[in-house]
Structures are given as C-alpha cells and as structure tokens.
Amino acid sequence: MTNNFDLNDYDLDYDLNDLDYDFIDQDVTIRPPDPVKREILIESYNNNNNYYDNYIPDEFDQELDKIIQISQNEADKRKEDDEKREADKRKEDDKRFKIVAILNNIKEKLIKIKGHDTSNSIIYDTIISNINLYEMNVSILALDHNKYIETNNLIKSIRFSKEELDLLQELIIQSIITR
Numbered sequence: 001m002t003n004n005f006d007l008n009d010y011d012l013d014y015d016l017n018d019l020d021y022d023f024i025d026q027d028v029t030i031r032p033p034d035p036v037k038r039e040i041l042i043e044s045y046n047n048n049n050n051y052y053d054n055y056i057p058d059e060f061d062q063e064l065d066k067i068i069q070i071s072q073n074e075a076d077k078r079k080e081d082d083e084k085r086e087a088d089k090r091k092e093d094d095k096r097f098k099i100v101a102i103l104n105n106i107k108e109k110l111i112k113i114k115g116h117d118t119s120n121s122i123i124y125d126t127i128i129s130n131i132n133l134y135e136m137n138v139s140i141l142a143l144d145h146n147k148y149i150e151t152n153n154l155i156k157s158i159r160f161s162k163e164e165l166d167l168l169q170e171l172i173i174q175s176i177i178t179r
Contacts, residue, residue: 103131106164113158123151130175140175
C-alpha cells in the first residue's frame with residue numbers, strides 16, 4: 001500500500017496575525033490572573049524556629065499521653081511474657097531433644113536384642129513402637145497391667161544405664177491402663 005502524501009499540498013507558511021478573530025465575542029474577556037500573595041515568616045521569640053517552644057499542653061493531650069504510656073507499658077509486659085514463653089519453649093524443646101536422643105540409643109539396643117531374643121519380640125515391638133510414637137509427639141500405645149509387668153521385667157533384665165532405664169520406665173508407666 002502506497003501513501004500519496006505530499007507536503008506541497010499544504011500551505012505551511014501562514015502567519016498567525018492573518019487569522020480572523022471576528023468569531024470571538026468582544027464582550028467575553030479572559031479572567032485576569034490572581035494577585036500575587038506575599039508572605040512573611042515571623043521569627044519566634046527565642047530565635048529558635050521551633051513551634052513547640054511556646055506550646056502549653058491541655059487536658060486532652062495529658063490524657064492522651066497517659067493512655068499512650070499505659071499502652072506502651074502493656075506492650076512491654078506482653079513482649080516480656082512472650083520472650084519468657086519462648087525461652088521456656090526452647091528449654092522444653094532442648095530437653096525433649098535430649099530425651100529423643102537417649103531413646104534412639106535405647107531403640108537401637110532393643111532392635112539388636114530383638115534379633116537374638118525372638119520369644120519376646122512382641123514386647124520389643126511394643127516398646128519400639130512407643131518410642132517411635134513419643135518421638136513423633138503422638139499419644140503412646142496403651143498397655144494393660146499384665147503387659148506392663150512383662151515389659152518392666154524384660155527391661156530390667158537388659159543392661160541399660162541408670163538414665164536410660166529411668167527414661168524407659170517413665171515411658172512405659174505413661175502407657176499403663178488401669179482396669
């Protein structure tokens with residue numbers, strides 16, 4: 001597609017003074033510009049350009065300051081409580097992490113012993129399952145009184161350190177059902 005545009009077709013040399021302004025109504029005038037305002041800055045009394053130097057607080061400001069102070073105190077107290085809760089949570093998590101590490105050692109020993117003592121494999125499986133559930137922070141499987149006695153006697157026959165034995169007995173005591 002070709003464009004047949006030619007600049008010679010248009011007269012671009014015209015003078016704005018030659019335009020006809022007769023179509024404009026002579027009674028309509030353009031609004032004059034607004035007058036210029038002149039502002040002078042007033043210096044403060046102390047030659048310190050601070051507006052608040054001569055400010056006198058009223059009752060509303062004093063009440064507002066009290067409310068802000070109370071709110072700030074409550075926020076600080078809440079922050080301290082949150083920090084204390086977080087510290088307690090960290091301590092509990094650290095304690096739980098140490099317990100889980102000990103229980104992993106116990107579980108490894110029980111898995112080794114289970115391979116040699118096949119007659120008590122159900123009891124070993126129950127103890128290992130309870131350890132796994134404790135690690136996952138799930139409620140522990142329940143044992144009836146007879147199973148508890150068998151499990152406790154079996155645990156006492158295995159060589160564990162005092163700490164491991166106490167921890168394992170505590171875990172098994174948590175799983176008792178009283179009938």
